[in-house]
Amino acid sequence: xxxxxxxxxxxxxxxxxxxxxxxxxxxxxxxxxxxxxxxxxxxxxxxxxxxxxxxxxxxxxxxxxxxxxxxxxxxxxxxxxxxxxxxxxxxxxxxxxxxxxxxxxxxxxxxxxxxxxxxxxxxxxxxxxxxxxxxxxxxxxxxxxxxxxxxx
Amino acid sequence: xxxxxxxxxxxxxxxxxxxxxxxxxxxxxxxxxxxxxxxxxxxxxxxxxxxxxxxxxxxxxxxxxxxxxxxxxxxxxxxxxxxxxxxxxxxxxxxxxxxxxxxxxxxxxxxxxxxxxxxxxxxxxxxxxxxxxxxxxxxxxxxxxxxxxxxxxxxxxxxxxxxxxxxxxxxxxxxxxxxxxxxxxxxxxxxxxxxxxxxxxxxxxxxxxxxxxxxxxxxxxxxxxxxxxxxxxxxxxxxxxxxxxxxxxxxxxxxxxxxxxxxxxxxx
Numbered sequence: 001x002x003x004x005x006x007x008x009x010x011x012x013x014x015x016x017x018x019x020x021x022x023x024x025x026x027x028x029x030x031x032x033x034x035x036x037x038x039x040x041x042x043x044x045x046x047x048x049x050x051x052x053x054x055x056x057x058x059x060x061x062x063x064x065x066x067x068x069x070x071x072x073x074x075x076x077x078x079x080x081x082x083x084x085x086x087x088x089x090x091x092x093x094x095x096x097x098x099x100x101x102x103x104x105x106x107x108x109x110x111x112x113x114x115x116x117x118x119x120x121x122x123x124x125x126x127x128x129x130x131x132x133x134x135x136x137x138x139x140x141x142x143x144x145x146x147x148x149x150x151x152x
Numbered sequence: 153x154x155x156x157x158x159x160x161x162x163x164x165x166x167x168x169x170x171x172x173x174x175x176x177x178x179x180x181x182x183x184x185x186x187x188x189x190x191x192x193x194x195x196x197x198x199x200x201x202x203x204x205x206x207x208x209x210x211x212x213x214x215x216x217x218x219x220x221x222x223x224x225x226x227x228x229x230x231x232x233x234x235x236x237x238x239x240x241x242x243x244x245x246x247x248x249x250x251x252x253x254x255x256x257x258x259x260x261x262x263x264x265x266x267x268x269x270x271x272x273x274x275x276x277x278x279x280x281x282x283x284x285x286x287x288x289x290x291x292x293x294x295x296x297x298x299x300x301x302x303x304x305x306x307x308x309x310x311x312x313x314x315x316x317x318x319x320x321x322x323x324x325x326x327x328x329x330x331x332x333x334x335x336x337x338x339x340x341x342x343x344x345x346x347x348x349x350x351x352x353x354x355x356x357x358x359x360x361x362x363x364x365x366x367x368x369x370x371x372x373x374x375x376x377x378x379x380x381x382x383x384x385x386x387x388x389x390x391x392x393x394x395x396x397x398x399x400x401x402x403x404x405x406x407x408x409x410x411x412x413x414x415x416x417x418x419x420x
Contacts, residue, residue: 043309047319
């Protein structure tokens with residue numbers, strides 16, 4: 001012990017300096033590491049909640065069922081059963097929150113967007129070449145979008 | 153160091169102590185400030201990330217290339233105009249030259265504006281096309297994700313529920329992760345100047361909704377589910393049972409979790 005204390009002064013200074021640097025490092029780490037860092041892993045656990053705090057934009061199909069159950073059931077039994085209401089009708093959150101807000105009417109373009117023939121499209125999809133199939137612009141003259149196999 | 157008890161030494165020690173006492177509240181204030189930057193939490197209550205494992209699967213044979221998922225994602229997540237969290241690629245494989253002995257010709261891949269607004273007819277004449285298909289792309293939710301390995305600050309990570317996320321309040325915008333992702337799924341957000349990517353619509357799935365692209369896809373090309381809590385007749389379980397699935401670029405060792413069915417060899 002005595003020998004330790006009798007270390008040359010330059011070594012003592014070096015040891016003290018090292019200790020000070022280590023202390024500064026741990027102090028700075030303690031002060032600068034944000035809360036919840038390392039709780040789940042090498043990241044801020046609170047980030048999960050912050051990312052989850054964003055408000056959804058699309059209302060989702062289950063929301064429509066509350067008021068339009070009849071149409072949703074009709075759709076579920078027909079060819080278009082896999083479609084969400086918002087796929088064709090567009091974002092409906094405003095309408096869900098206030099039914100007075102009406103959704104825009106559907107147009108010819110929305111049908112053609114999926115059903116226009118293309119060599120890249122899979123064979124199971126019903127495809128048409130618009131100019132050959134029909135020259136008008138109201139698909140619903142012949143087709144019922146909620147029951148595509150029915151004739152109006 | 154031994155120094156005797158002199159006036160000079162006593163004053164030195166006193167000054168040191170005073171500095172220490174003064175530094176304490178300053179340090180506390182500093183720590184509180186750092187905490188405040190990161191203290192906002194309006195997440196849906198009662199969600200436990202350790203109880204779920206989300207996964208998306210893609211059925212290439214079901215994708216019709218309408219591009220609605222890309223638009224749904226943009227609207228849901230306010231994705232900047234020229235960047236994409238999900239996009240659709242069109243693969244066109246031409247017929248081999250007659251007598252060449254090859255099984256297939258050249259491969260052409262395009263994704264005009266990520267597939268937003270759908271695809272115009274390919275410039276390759278129809279008769280030259282051997283086959284063509286659409287491949288939806290998104291973050292592959294790697295188990296061994298290169299992006300989170302290269303992040304120098306721990307701003308990107310694999311969450312306990314299986315999603316690779318970016319902590320935009322902690323990201324320093326160095327862009328290493330963007331270079332590291334072998335799937336090109338990341339981009340630099342021009343407004344926040346931080347890395348940005350698909351979150352698997354984390355704010356929707358934690359509320360019990362499906363991701364926007366899955367919700368809007370008209371042809372069930374995107375299948376989504378919770379591996380830990382399969383629902384009745386779970387679409388994801390059924391999909392994995394009924395299809396031969398694989399991950400993209402599995403040879404890179406990233407262990408991509410997103411499953412693809414119906415992939416051709418040309419798809420990268």
